[in-house]
Amino acid sequence: MRAPVLYLFSGSLLFVARAWTTFDVLHTDNQDDMPGLVSALESGGITANATVRFAAGTLYNAWSAVKFPALTSVEIVFEGNVSFPDNITAVQQVVGASNFPGAW
Numbered sequence: 001m002r003a004p005v006l007y008l009f010s011g012s013l014l015f016v017a018r019a020w021t022t023f024d025v026l027h028t029d030n031q032d033d034m035p036g037l038v039s040a041l042e043s044g045g046i047t048a049n050a051t052v053r054f055a056a057g058t059l060y061n062a063w064s065a066v067k068f069p070a071l072t073s074v075e076i077v078f079e080g081n082v083s084f085p086d087n088i089t090a091v092q093q094v095v096g097a098s099n100f101p102g103a104w
């Protein structure tokens with residue numbers, strides 16, 4: 001009786017593993033990585049059941065605001081570092097705008 005139960009259990013674990021996507025955010029030196037992130041999420045269908053990872057050992061460039069698509073069961077994991085613009089005034093102008101829909 002034991003063996004069939006074990007098969008069922010491992011079968012459902014396999015299903016869960018397949019249904020979950022882990023996406024490593026891409027980085028390009030001296031470029032803003034945020035536009036590529038947003039289009040990868042949208043075009044890659046990474047809007048549900050996924051981990052979006054800022055990989056360890058990478059210094060990402062968050063030089064613009066991000067408007068994420070609608071996300072369901074998506075975790076954002078920061079293992080790497082993120083560099084923000086030096087010009088705080090410019091950031092405040094975008095974030096403080098009454099029509100700002102995103103995140104920075």
Ligand SMILES: *[C@@H]1O[C@H](CO)[C@@H](O)[C@H](O)[C@H]1NC(C)=O
Pocket residue numbers: 019048049073
């Ligand atoms: C996400 O996972 C849930 C629960 O496993 C499932 O019901 C749903 O269909 C999945 N959504 C997508 C887009 O894969």
Ligand SMILES: *[C@@H]1O[C@H](CO)[C@@H](O)[C@H](O)[C@H]1NC(C)=O
Pocket residue numbers: 057058059080081
């Ligand atoms: C990330 O930040 C940590 C702590 O400041 C630093 O030790 C590490 O070298 C940084 N890594 C990168 C890729 O910038």
Ligand SMILES: *[C@@H]1O[C@H](CO)[C@@H](O)[C@H](O)[C@H]1NC(C)=O
Pocket residue numbers: 087088089090093
């Ligand atoms: C910072 O941003 C503001 C608003 O966009 C701009 O007027 C200013 O010239 C910028 N300062 C620097 C040092 O780039």
